[in-house]
Amino acid sequence: MLLRFFLMGLDRKAGIVLTILAFLAVAVPVLTLWVPADSPFHLSVFTVSLLGKYLCFALLALALDLVWGYCGILSLGHAAFFALGGYAMGMYLMRQIGPRGVYGNPVLPDFMVFLNWKELPWYWLGFDHFWFAALMVLVVPGALAFAFGWFAFRSRVTGVYLSIITQALTFALLLAFFRNDMGFGGNNGLTDFKDILGYDIQADTTRVVLFVATVAALALSYMIASGVIGSKLGKVLVALRDAESRVRFMGYDTESYKLFAWTLSACMAGVAGALYVPQVGIINPSEFAPASSIEAVIWVAVGGRGTLAGAILGAVLVNMGKSYFTGALPELWLFALGGLFVAVTLFLPKGLLGLGAQLKAKLPGRKASPLPNAQTANQATGQTAGQKGA
Amino acid sequence: MRRALRWLMAVCVVVATSTAAYAADPRAIDLRPLVQALGSGGYSGTEKALTQLSEAGDPAAVPVIEALQAGDLYVRKADGSVVVARKAGDAFTLTDPLTRAALGDAPAAAVEKIRINNSLRRAISASLGALTLMSPDAGVRRSAADAVFKSRDASALETLSAAIAKEQDKGVRAAMEQARAAILLTGEAASKMTDAEIQSATDTLTARGDRDALVLLNMVAGSGASDITKKSAAAAVSTLEQKLAFWAALQNLWYGLSLGSVLLLAAIGLAVTFGVMGVINMAHGEMVMIGAYTTFLVQEFFRAHAPGLFDLSILVALPAAFIVSGGVGIVIERSVIRWLYGRPLETLLATWGLSLALQQAVRSIFGPTNREVGAPSWMSGAFELGGLTITYGRLWIVVFAFAVFAALLVALKRTWFGLSIRAVTQNRPMANAMGIRTARVDALTFGLGSGIAGLAGVALSQIDNVSPNLGQGYILDSFMVVVFGGVGNLWGTLVGALTLGTMNKFLEPYAGAVLGKILVLIFIILFIQRRPRGLFALKGRAVEA
Amino acid sequence: MSAESTLLYLDGVSVSFDGFKALRGLSLVMMPGEMRAIIGPNGAGKTTMMDVITGKTRPDTGTILFEGDTDLTRLREAAIANLGIGRKFQRPTVFEPHTVWDNLELALKAPRRPLKTLTYAISRDDRARIEEILDITRLSALRSRQAGSLSHGQKQWLEIGMLLAQDPKLLLVDEPVAGMTDAETEQTAELLCSIAGKHSVIVVEHDMSFVRALGVKVTVLAEGSVLAEGSLDAVSANQQVIDTYLGR
The missing domain is CATH 1.10.3470 (ABC transporter involved in vitamin B12 uptake, BtuC)
Known part of the structure; x- marks a missing residue:
């Protein structure tokens, strides 16, 4: 049955994506570890970690596309789930430092010693086991998303309102994690990691293995996402994206459908965060910043929402652009990013992957197919425009 | 010590703002022998003279004491007179402590500083406080009363009582009475007071109605004072707390x-x-x-x-x-x-x-x-x-x-x-x-x-x-x-x-x-x-x- | 009249929005298998009535019972739909990015829980049923077309087809022939009549010739309550109806 589920989602696009990912999983280790350093084909470990970072972002974008592209839920707080997953992994890595910290305390991380804490807070218990941390990477973002979604969807908070409260959610978490009393390292976050599963986190092989793990997670998530989209459940999701009340009158409990996709998406974002942290070596509250969530949205928009593959493409392209600009022309990066937001919404409503279809639609004699979001959008404005100033 | 320091700082502010008022005061009589006495007899001699100066109750003594406090008061070796000396290059510029008349320059070797110790320092601040309470300027008197309230220095009690008796300004008198009540309730005097006196003292503090009064009353309520004092203070605390909570x-x-x-x-x-x-x-x-x-x-x-x-x-x-x-x-x-x-x-x-x-x-x-x-x-x-x-x-x-x-x-x-x-x-x-x-x-x-x-x-x-x-x-x-x-x-x-x-x-x-x-x-x-x-x-x- | 043996029973239903009374003490009874046409001027409360039956709007007061014993005022839309009440909106709402076939598959009577739909695989019976509905609604040739690319009339038909696929006991149909050509209107009337018997149907419509073509009992609504009930001829002769409906 599981096989059938995955096969359901397999189409030509999925084939291309999975082939590219498989290629990366093989080529990158070979080029890094076995091609001599003086060869022009050699990849530095720095590049590998950079690529790994992009793919973590791609996984976050994929998760976001699942809810935005297919359920019409524009989350402006997905980075929160990403960061929570990252913190869960960071806590494991902190515990692995053991007595090698600056203060040499075998149990307490440095920042707790610094704060004069005497023992480990209860919510840090268990994080010395990898399996527990790995479980928490899924459970913590998932549980938060479930609780949040359960309330929000049941109360029929939709459209812009939902976007704004997701933003409030991540902002509240940002403020909370900045506090030292929370026990997550406050402003500095968690860093100075040493080992993961007993292997030196700085070692070349570890870095390559982490990269391959990221590729695998992305591939698996892609298959899950496209399996869900290809199933009848996915068709319900798309249907409710455009005409939720119609789906409800057909007897589908749309809230549970949204909750399913939302929670699944949050778990994926958590995994992305968990893979991100060991590769960049730090997790701090700035990951919760409202701006990072909104940036993730633009990755999806650039690639094309509602296409899955587009989210991956967009995340990688935009972040490559970011790396280039912040290195070469830091002054211009925000102009470029800001311009990208405007240009994509105005000229590329279907993103890069939709560009072909969009151009075709422009040709005379062909009727443009309606935008997937046109109807939801109208509903949302109807809600606000229908009301008048007091 | 800490209390004395606080007191000192408060008084300095008062004095600094009020020096001008004393300069023109015509009552500068009879002080000179006392001022001269400051320069003889070591610490104890200075202290004795200081007490007498303070008891004279003439605000004109304030700049002198202030100079003593700042370490600007010197004895001129030539004639043993007490002068204010300020360093100007290698030499000192001398002025008369009371009249402020210039007395010319003198080399460093020609003058000797009147030294002060901690006990003297406290006495200085107490007498400054007492003297400022008598100032003709209502604003100065008020600040002085507030300073006494904060320091609760028992040595100021007598001067304070005298000042209250003389005081015409209602607001200043209230401030002085609050200061007196503060001293009475927290000091040793409390044990000798009648119930009515205690009550009136706590009432005075309640009427003041700010956070300082609350701190004070709380201190009294929790101190080793008599039961009746504590009770009265506790009642005042709760009234005051309500009022403060409201504000x-x-x-x-x-x-x-x-x-x-x-x-x-x-x-x-x-x-x-x-x-x-x-x-x-x-x-x-x-x-x-x-x-x-x-x-x-x-x-x-x-x-x-x-x-x-x-x-x-x-x-x-x-x-x-x-x-x-x-x-x-x-x-x-x-x-x-x-x-x-x-x-x-x-x-x-x-x-x-x-x-x-x-x-x-x-x-x-x-x-x-x-x-x-x-x-x-x-x-x-x-x-x-x-x-x-x-x-x-x-x-x-x-x-x-x-x-x-x-x-x-x-x-x-x-x-x-x-x-x-x-x-x-x-x-x-x-x-x-x-x-x-x-x-x-x-x-x-x-x-x-x-x-x-x-x-x-x-x-x-x-x-x-x-x-x-x-x-x-x-x-x-x-x-x-x-x-x-x-x-x-x-x-x-x-x-x-x-x-x-x-x-x-x-x-x-x-x-x-x-x-x-x-x-x-x-x-x-x-x-x-x-x-x-x-x-x-x-x-x-x-x-x- | 007792609520037992009725399919739908509305008694004294009132709804108000910010002081505006959309329904005032509306009472209506439908028997199993019955077909009813509802007419009334704009603002008479026709759409609001459908809203309270399907759970979109909660009534302020009044009773709404389905099959004599199920209180609809306490249920959410999806639960009401699963009891067997289907609704077709005034403006056709089909799922435009999906194909005609997928639209019908989504509507088809089948388990509605997320985990069931996640693992759903279409059975031979389901396939046959969809084929049958495609036939009835004359959309067989268009089965792989995106619903968004259908004409207005075709969308109306697809929506009726989706209602059929849902196989409800009661169908609420809001202005099914708005914007249709005369020929399409006639065919739609035929279609609805053929459905009646197996299903109960409530049709809200402005088009008098269409109501006449249906040839069923007519309820006239005005200002949120029932003004008259009976055959079209009878209500047309009713002086009150003439005053409210035709007088303005």
């Missing part, structure tokens, strides 16, 4: 109102663009920021060309900020937003992009650091109202916020422009058919909302750092206010802003600023889920459509 609540209410009006200012423009037009403008905060930078530029202009009129710069900045921010708003509407009507999520993203670009533009032009925006004189300072402290700056912002709100309300209700806005938002095709140029109304409405944001920027420049990130801090709060109050309802925005402002300030003392803010956010998240359309939502089919 504290009122003060919090004022802070809340003040924060609420800031939120109102930031949100009210959004209430127009989001509430009335349904446009999500994430660059709203940047409109505020542009308003603040406009204020900065206007002030720079005034500083450079008309520094005398600086107090008026804010008044000029208001229309300027409205026009600049409103103009930027119109440009944004015409170039970006009009293509995105009916697609709120896309509008959100595009305007977010604009906000990034605007921030970077301002950063490139003005630099990333804070810019100095000054306050006009009529906006600085504070006044007391009962137990409240109110700063003029905040007061003006509250007034201004309400004025803007009222003006907007009138504009939307009573003007032709307001009518067209409402017509267009309610039924666009019909408005169009009736000859209203809807595109123009859209642009102007957006300009209006942005212009109001600019006005908010002028106000915020007075209380916040003017930096490229100024707007970001307010955008989320503004959305919260509008959504909480109910979209499309200006009154909702008003109530929303004030409620959230007050809630924030009332949570702060218990939870701290950050946790308080988190709690407010969580409250809003939960609230929106209970009432997705906000506090003042319209019901009915129009909403569902």
